[in-house]
Amino acid sequence: MMCLWDMRLTPWSERSLPFGKGTEELPVLVERALGAPARAVFLTRHEPAERLSLRIAGSWSVKEHIAHLLYLDECMDGRVEDFMARRNMLCSIDLTDQERVLAIQHDRPLGDLLEEFRLRRVYLMERVLSMDPGAMRHRAQHPCRGMAMSVVDMVMYLAEHDDHHLALMRGILQLHRGLPSWYSTNT
Numbered sequence: 001m002m003c004l005w006d007m008r009l010t011p012w013s014e015r016s017l018p019f020g021k022g023t024e025e026l027p028v029l030v031e032r033a034l035g036a037p038a039r040a041v042f043l044t045r046h047e048p049a050e051r052l053s054l055r056i057a058g059s060w061s062v063k064e065h066i067a068h069l070l071y072l073d074e075c076m077d078g079r080v081e082d083f084m085a086r087r088n089m090l091c092s093i094d095l096t097d098q099e100r101v102l103a104i105q106h107d108r109p110l111g112d113l114l115e116e117f118r119l120r121r122v123y124l125m126e127r128v129l130s131m132d133p134g135a136m137r138h139r140a141q142h143p144c145r146g147m148a149m150s151v152v153d154m155v156m157y158l159a160e161h162d163d164h165h166l167a168l169m170r171g172i173l174q175l176h177r178g179l180p181s182w183y184s185t186n187t
Contacts, residue, residue, distance in 0.1 A: 017156060032163075047173060054176065062169045064106060072093070090142050125155075136150075
């Protein structure tokens, strides 16, 4: 049996995601998305603050990964608006200012960051679930992927993205503890 530390985590840009699921999958995907903040709490619960803020080889700290997920939730609100308005093109998510945003979040207490992530995620998923049937069925062009996406695809993307960053955070914490890890600064 292969141990996790013998594996390499696929970089996010190389991941292929199972888009095209029907609305019957939405409850499961929403549940996954709603669970990400609790999983982040569980992962960080006994870690010293210094370990959560420490960067390895210039890559993000655990707190910066959490801040990134929070930042993307704020950006995804625009995409929810796109589906509700039945726009043909989803808004672009501009990450050029992300490093500045992450630097600001870096100094916040972990509990505040995690609670804001939880509240933001609940708000986002409540907005998704409150969409009318037409908005739920609507498909809009993703600006970077060059494909039409549904609300279900957007939530799938979010849940997969959460899992990716939670795995990276676990790998970082294992490295800090001196354990073998799949974490690489290239992912």
